[in-house]
Amino acid sequence: MGCAGPYASSEMGRVSDSVPAASSSGAGSDPRLTSALVIDFVEGVAAIIKAERQYLTTLDSAIGDADHGINLDRGFSAVLAKLPEVADQDAGTILKTVGTTLVSTVGGASGPLYGTAFIRAGGALAGRTEFGADELIAALDAALQGIMARGKASRGEKTMIDTIAPALDALKAARANGADLLDAIHEATAAAKAGMEATIPMLATKGRASYLGERSIGHQDPGATSAYLMASVLQDTLEHTLTREGGTSHG
């Protein structure tokens, strides 16, 4: 593959080695997701961003300005400090707090983009302490729409959208075919990984990488990579939560 970061083999390995959690929710069932899952997800994202900070920054050195990992780590460290204040709130409040904290601390392009994504997802889950798979998908959809609107970008421009959009498509398609949430999220994460890798041969037409013209070709986009890291954390978090909560997750 030649593009995988230090995280990729372990992440994928962990996933394939794990016991399928399909027992927890059959096709068509709707697991109840909670604010606690949102907290776990955000903490997981903060941890993986910190762990892969150097890798993201190295990717950004090739086609950007060498700060993607540094900036996101600064933002998610601030988020971690803020989380205890909202841990007992609804999912919408938690996500909005994450988003506004990212906007206030990250800067660059990734601050407004990820910040807007979390704020929009929070809007979709406003007031909800429990939510189902369809609401989760609606929140992810809102996040993607927020990124596209704020960045005035679409697919194929070598950005985080190239990870998130195909992942969301795969998630929706799998659900439409009757897959349970865990199977669907596995397909989405695989699509996210493929989308991330597909940015390698792309010509960047948005963001700082676009200044390189043809020289942007051959490099994996750092934003697409951080988006994949988040997708992998969402998969792990759901897997952990739904497996742990087993029988109670039937809708």
Next chain:
Amino acid sequence: MNTTVQTVMKKLINTPERVVRDALEGIAVAHADLIRVHFDPDYIVRVDAPVQGKVGLVSGGGSGHEPMHGGFVGMGMLDAACPGAVFTSPVPDQMAAATKAVDGGAGVLHIVKNYTGDIMNFEMAAELADADGIQVASVVINDDVAVQDSLYTAGRRGVGATVLAEKITGAAAEARMPLAEVQRVCEKVNGWGRSMGMALTSCIVPAKGSPTFDLPADEMEIGIGIHGEPGRRREPLKPARDIVEELATPIFEDLPFNSGDQVLAFVNGMGGTPLIELYIVYKELARLCDQRGLRITRRLIGSYITSLEMAGTSITLLKLDDELTRLWDAPVHTPALRWGV
């Protein structure tokens, strides 16, 4: 075998985490007669802000380009500057707070360099200021001719013309022109200014600790931006006269600079190039302008928009008319630019 120039970070800092904060604290004590520094959110504001009845000018961007923008805060130039982390755009909270701090009732103009992050953060700040009932206009500076194909890029970067726009627009605001006029003047500078830069060495972002890109000792990067991002092409090092021709020709060709035009020539150092070399660049540029019949009637030579310790230069040409010349000559009193006072 070529070796890279520098791989170990050697900087006059305390810790990488405190670089921006320590520098701001230094600026605050060094120039307390001209500016104040507000922390959390960080912005530098002129000491007498808000100036009643005057359009407020706010700019900002990543740190590492000093003296831009903080060094240009003061009478006749910016009312406030918002410094981000090194090479990272500031966050909306900073510009929103700065906008509020400089609003003297005549509205506020944001001068934004065309980088994806800067654009988005200033946009979010303008939305916040709008919610506070402050009239905000903005001008995006995009003068870098190194970025050729705007359809397939984020558009031309804002580089050297930013310094000239901040000076000239600042004079327009100081003359109590209304917001729409101040905005028009700023857009005129952007429309009539063109730049191109090059790097002899890379630079090290303190938090990263290693060079942003590797540049062999006998090569240079043409078309560099101001964030250590690699440029358009890499070439063997040449004599200054050839380098200046490579930079100036795309500038001449981009704008209809015509024989007989008056221009301001701005030769800028990227941070690690000494003034003696900038004067060599200026000499070559003056010769090329002369060949084209362009009359250099104003000039600025020095390191004003930098890229940390990067060695290299950028050239900016701004076509002048009477209005721009008069505003350029108007008094200015900031930490980094001062005349007429």
